[in-house]
Amino acid sequence: MRKSKIKRNNLLFIIVSTTFLSLYSLCILYPMIWSLFSSLKGPLDFLYNPAGLPKEIYGGWQFENYSTALRVLFISVSTAEGGSRAVYYGEMLLNAVIYTAGCTFVSLFSHTVTSYIASRYKTVVSKILYTMVIVVMALPVVGSMPSEVQMTRALGLYDNLFGVCILKGGFATMNFLILYASFKAIPADFSEAAALDGAGHFRILLNIMLPMVRNSILAICLLSAITYWNDYTTVGVFLPSHPTVTFGLYRFQYSYQPESTPPVVLAASLISCLPVLLLFLAFRNKILGAVMMGGLKG
Amino acid sequence: MDKTEKAKKFSSKAKIDKAVFMTILLAFPLLQFFVFYILVNFNSILLAFKSYSGDDQYIWVGFDNFAKVINSFRVDPGMVIMLKNSAIMALFGIAMIFLNCVVTYMIFKKTIGSGFFKVVLFLPSVISPIVLVVIYRSIIQNVLPVIFGVPSIGEWLNAPTAFYTILLLGGLFGFGPAVLVFLGTMSTISESLLEYGKIDGMNSLREFWHIILPQIYPTIISYTVITIATFFTNFGLIFAFFDVSKAEVAIQTLGYHLYVQVYASVNYYIYPEIAATGLLYTALTIPVVFLVKNCMEKFGPRDY
Numbered sequence A: 001m002r003k004s005k006i007k008r009n010n011l012l013f014i015i016v017s018t019t020f021l022s023l024y025s026l027c028i029l030y031p032m033i034w035s036l037f038s039s040l041k042g043p044l045d046f047l048y049n050p051a052g053l054p055k056e057i058y059g060g061w062q063f064e065n066y067s068t069a070l071r072v073l074f075i076s077v078s079t080a081e082g083g084s085r086a087v088y089y090g091e092m093l094l095n096a097v098i099y100t101a102g103c104t105f106v107s108l109f110s111h112t113v114t115s116y117i118a119s120r121y122k123t124v125v126s127k128i129l130y131t132m133v134i135v136v137m138a139l140p141v142v143g144s145m146p147s148e149v150q151m152t153r154a155l156g157l158y159d160n161l162f163g164v165c166i167l168k169g170g171f172a173t174m175n176f177l178i179l180y181a182s183f184k185a186i187p188a189d190f191s192e193a194a195a196l197d198g199a200g201h202f203r204i205l206l207n208i209m210l211p212m213v214r215n216s217i218l219a220i221c222l223l224s225a226i227t228y229w230n231d232y233t234t235v236g237v238f239l240p241s242h243p244t245v246t247f248g249l250y251r252f253q254y255s256y257q258p259e260s261t262p263p264v265v266l267a268a269s270l271i272s273c274l275p276v277l278l279l280f281l282a283f284r285n286k287i288l289g290a291v292m293m294g295g296l297k298g
Numbered sequence B: 001m002d003k004t005e006k007a008k009k010f011s012s013k014a015k016i017d018k019a020v021f022m023t024i025l026l027a028f029p030l031l032q033f034f035v036f037y038i039l040v041n042f043n044s045i046l047l048a049f050k051s052y053s054g055d056d057q058y059i060w061v062g063f064d065n066f067a068k069v070i071n072s073f074r075v076d077p078g079m080v081i082m083l084k085n086s087a088i089m090a091l092f093g094i095a096m097i098f099l100n101c102v103v104t105y106m107i108f109k110k111t112i113g114s115g116f117f118k119v120v121l122f123l124p125s126v127i128s129p130i131v132l133v134v135i136y137r138s139i140i141q142n143v144l145p146v147i148f149g150v151p152s153i154g155e156w157l158n159a160p161t162a163f164y165t166i167l168l169l170g171g172l173f174g175f176g177p178a179v180l181v182f183l184g185t186m187s188t189i190s191e192s193l194l195e196y197g198k199i200d201g202m203n204s205l206r207e208f209w210h211i212i213l214p215q216i217y218p219t220i221i222s223y224t225v226i227t228i229a230t231f232f233t234n235f236g237l238i239f240a241f242f243d244v245s246k247a248e249v250a251i252q253t254l255g256y257h258l259y260v261q262v263y264a265s266v267n268y269y270i271y272p273e274i275a276a277t278g279l280l281y282t283a284l285t286i287p288v289v290f291l292v293k294n295c296m297e298k299f300g301p302r303d304y
Helices: A002-038 A043-048 A064-072 A089-120 A124-138 A145-154 A161-167 A174-184 A188-196 A201-212 A214-230 A233-238 A245-252 A262-282 A284-297 B003-047 B064-075 B077-108 B114-126 B129-148 B151-155 B162-173 B175-186 B191-199 B204-229 B254-264 B268-299
Strands: A074-078 A084-088 B050-054 B057-060
Touching (some): A002 B129, A002 B162, A002 B204, A064 A262, A089 A174, A089 A201, A089 A214, A145 A233, A201 A214, A214 A245, A245 B129, A262 B114, B050 B268, B077 B114, B162 B175, B175 B204, B191 B204, B204 B268
Antiparallel strands (some): A074 A084
16 A cells, blocks of 8 residues: 555656656747747748748748848947947857867866876875865855956957967866866876886876876866857957857847848857757767766765 | 985986976966966955056055945945845745756656756757847747737836846756756765665655755755855846846846946946955855855755
8 A cells, every 4th residue: 555655656756747847848949949940930920920930921931041140140349440340250250169169278278287286196286276276166256357357458368369268277167176086086007007117297198197087078178168159248348359159149139230130130049059059969978977977076 | 326326316307307297287277377366356356445547547545445335235226126136046046956956856766758858958058048048038029928818928028027037037047057967966876775765665755855855965055155156246147138238227136237337348447346346245255155054064964
């Protein structure tokens, strides 16, 4: 009797949880699918038929919205001479690629080398590194952005794509802890055997250690790339003349150009998120695994 | 050279090699940390006591900026509204932590399609908030009124409901990473503990309350601490939903107010006030964070 009651309760749990998760999925997937179909509508179709598929009576499927988005998606930025210039999608895409690749590389380098030293070398420096990370993560610092702007201006890094990559090269984040744990888990036998064979520190790091944590590094690399591609708050403040695709989209939706109809703005949105979406779908297991690993280190 | 001397020479060479290796590797990260954390925060503290006098020059004004900031909460009702909104956002964030635990438990129990749900849950974290805002704004303003036949739904993004609409959307999008982190923690729970619960006749609810929650409690503490630590900086999706500085005061949080001041400031005269504001907020946040952490650790559930 008791067993059947538990079985009934567990069945009820499965029904409730499946229903809840299904409703949540609907809230996420329906807007995505809707935006795909709506990006192929004309402006009148969007206005009078917002919930349905494109209708012939309003012009049917407008695939040219995507080429229009690439053509008209531009924002005005100030120049050093005091004027303004238009930045189009191609330049924004190039800025996004440089910003994403640069910040990901610099950030990953900092995290990797510091976590490696902290985990594999029993020195005072290692203890200091680890403590620094914990202290920085624990202490919430507010309102330092004006000082950051001043510092980047003074160093000539402001409004400079490569300069802002240096700004993002900090190592005191959760990624340090994930890599620290990954390096720490490697048995000492490997590095000792390599040292006996005459391998130096660089050789041990590059030929033995890094290959052994490549899954963690790849996952962090992917997560970082997605974060930097989608970043608009840093770009807005530190790269006013070099907008990326994401920030360009933010400004574009408020630009009120004649051709920036809602379907065209939706098309521009979907174009901008396509690279990270493809990256996520291709490497979803590694990305989800890395995020879950964050829970172990929490 | 005898064996002892050779060993000593080898040992000192090894130490030098190690020192050179560590120096080369750590040069950039430590320099970056020194400049963009130590120097930046030191400069920020100094800036808080200065005032802009023109031509990139600042003069020392003592605690004037702090007095201005504290006074602004007395004379400007907008600041009080922003403080209220920040508090609501933080409380909502803490409530979401518990909901995240429940949802994670559903996936942990291998509900039908849990693999699919994991991917869908994380999807909003992959897509830029700007893209999500463009899509969901259109859905709220154009589609929902037609589907449900209630035109007023389209007004949800106007005051006075805009703040709560944006808050709920932020909760909807923010599920993913938290669920996955909790899932990672739940995956470390010993199978024997769960078996023991089953033998004891625990249903899902009792298993969640008596076994799962205590085991994932450290992660709950981490998330609660992060939510409180971002009390004064969090602005969720507010910036993404509105053109710069066009969000009404009723929708703003203190974090939004701070960010927009830096974003939109062409002149640097306002920087000292922002620095003073940040310093005040930091001084308020740090003790609260440590207090909450200590209380949660002291009064929370023990391991089963």
